[in-house]
Amino acid sequence: MEFDVLIVGAGPSGLSAACKIMQLANSDDREISVCVVEKGSEVGAHVLSGAVFDPVALTELFPDWKNQDAPIRTQVKVDLVYFLQDSETAIRIPEFAYPKTMRNEGNYVVSMGNVCRWLGEKAEALGVEVFPGFTAADIIIENDIVKGVITGDMGVGQDGTLKDSYVPGMELRAKQTIFAEGCRGHLGKRLISEFDLSKGKSPQHYGLGFKEIWDVPPEQHQEGLVVHTAGWPLSRFDTQNTGGSYLYHAENGQVVVGLIVDLNYSNPYLSPFDEFQKLKKHPVIAKTLMGGKRVAYGARAIAKGGLNSLPKMTFPGGMIVGCNAGTLNFAKIKGNHTAMKSGMLAAETIYESIVNKNNTSADLISFNDKFASSWIHEELYQSRNFGSAIHKFGPIFGGLYNTIDQNLFNGKLPFRLKDDIEDYKHLKSVSSSQKINYEKHDGVVSFDKLSSVFLSNTNHEEDQPIHLKLTDITVPISVNLKQWDEPAQRYCPAGVYEIVESGNDKTFQINAQNCIHCKTCDIKDPSQNITWVVPEGTGGPNYPNM
Known part of the structure; x- marks a missing residue:
């Protein structure tokens, strides 16, 4: 199948790009074919975000979104920030003492899954073809130019045999392809390497973000309240394991609670x-x-990683946008508005290239100028040192640096704090680490992994090739277990990886059915022995309103 524009991923950036292209085409009365492929069972099924949402990009895309029944209704009313000293005590930080980027006036508490469902409807109404349940398994590259993708086969057994339900993948070709897979997209990762897009940049840095939705008693609910914390249970003073939490009071008596754990932590016994x-x-x-x-x-x-880690986003035949590239503004703890804007800029650039009928890599260079002159670049420039400061100086002194930088200098202190060690390289051996003993979960506010995965509605066709690929199957036991007590059994938030003991024998078991597509294993494995690839389409979580 051939299209003018192919978009991989129906998240905020991909859908915004699709809508923008069709808006431009429709305003010029020009016929353009745009296709979006999405690996989830439906649009929004794999979208997970906090989320406090800045509507700036949405307002550019749909100025009258408030009159179009967008699922964006709960405006932030109160911001609170705490430093948790220990398991019992906390200090409320006054507004002047934390970065102004964390203030949320004019923002909304939303479900980005539902926002993306709404954007998907808008895209289809504009004429976009949206295909959920189709994975982009491989890239078509001819003469060093990306020509599209190949969708994944369906109906292949775990042993590689073709089942009665076998359906081969198909080639989806396009003049330009936009890769909007979200964080650590498996094709985006390959493109960055293939075209050397990160040359001269710091390596990308990651956090693992958790989220739960709770129905809470009415007297404990305050719609529009936003709470952030730093400190306990992670590092309070040093740089060994940093991160922070959030508690957002949404509509309908619900709250969302989560923790972001920076994946440069050093203790292999830590379980995020x-x-x-x-x-x-x-x-x-x-x-x-x-x-x-x-x-x-x-x-x-x-x-x-922000601007310091942002790769070149154009290559011959297409672009990489949104969290697939790393456009999140960590100083704001927000990435949806920047992802949307990057997709919109990509759409404008690609539309111009199609109209000019050149469709060459040189034709996409104008994106760099559009990006550099936009508010997204200004935001990312002002926050370029935010994460690095926390990594280098810890939550207190790093927080102090960020407060001074953001509040007094608008993020323009003349320094670049380099953070050039990849996250997985920070992991220390077990011989130089202290074991962590976690309390048993109480079933009241704390729970085990398997009951948690159940709530994610995760499912995969059981008889299919395992989509978590080991470069060397001996490494987990012969290397990782000896040096780091195989940290995969702890860093995975879904119980995918286990060490199974039978007598004196130990084996590494992969419970791929549990995988919620978080990509942590692809990032944190200390031997870089695990590669996440797409399973069959529709597999993974089915988040209803995350």
């Missing part, structure tokens, strides 16, 4: 999932959750 469970027991969080009911769970990697 269990740190999240600990967090919920702190009085600042527990006072809202107690007596409530947990109704949804999910986790997703977050690209947080």
Whole structure:
């Protein structure tokens, strides 16, 4: 099948690009074919975000979105920031003492899954063909130019045999292809390497973000309240394991709670999932959750390197946008508005190339000028050192640097804080690490992994090739277990990886059915032995309103 524009991924950036292209084409009365392929069972099924949403890009795309029944209704009314000293105590940080980028006046508490469902409807109404349940498994590259993608085969058994339900993948070709897969997209990762797009940049840095949705008692709910925390249960003073939490009071008596754990942590015994469970027991969080009911769970990697790690976003035949490139503004803890804007700029550039009938790589160079002169670049420039400061100086001194930089100098202190060590390289050996013993989950505010995965509605066709590929099947036991006590059994938030003991024998078991597509294993494995690729279409989580 051939199209003018092919978009991989129906998230904020991909759908915004699709809508923008069709708006431009329709305004010129020009026929352009645009196709979006999405690996989830439906648009929004794989979208997970906090989320406090800045509507600036949406307002550019649909100025009258408030009159179009957009699922964006809960405006932020109160911002609170706490430093958690330990498991019981906390200090509320006054507004002047934390970065102004964390203030949320004019922003909204939303489900980005539902926002993307709405954007998908808008895209289809404009004439975009949206195909959920189709994975982009491979890239078509001819003469060093991207020509499209190949969708994944369906109906292949785990042993490689073709089942009665076998349907081969198809070639989807396009004049230009936009890769909008989200953080650590498996094709985006290949494109960055293939075209050397990160030359001269710091490596990308990541966090693992958890999210739960709770129904809470009415007297504990305050619609529009936004709470952020730093410190406990992660590092309070040093740089060994940093991150922060959030608690957002949404509509309909629900709150969303989560923890972001920076994936440059050093102790191999650390379990990000269990740190999240600990967090919920702190009085600042527990006072809202107690007596409530947990109704949804999910986790997703977050690209947080910012401008210092942002690769070149154009290559012959297409572009890489949104969180697939790493456009999140970490100083704001927001990436949806920047992802949308990057997709819109890509759309404008590609539309111009199609109208000019050149469709060459040189024709996409104008994107660099559009990006450099836009508000997205200004935001990312002002926040370029935010994550690096926390990594280098810890939450207190890094936070102090960021507060001074953002509040007094608008992010324009004349420094570039380099952060050139990849996250997985920070992991220390077990011989130089202290073992962490986590308390048993109480079933009230803290829970185990398997009951959590159940709430993510995750499912995969069981008889299919495992989509978590080991470069060397011996490494988990012969290398990782000896040096790091195989950290995959702890860093995975879904219980995918296990060490199974039978007598004196130990084997590495992959429970691929549990995978919620967070990509943490692809990022944090200390031997870089695991590669995440797409399973069959529709596989993975089915988030209802994350």
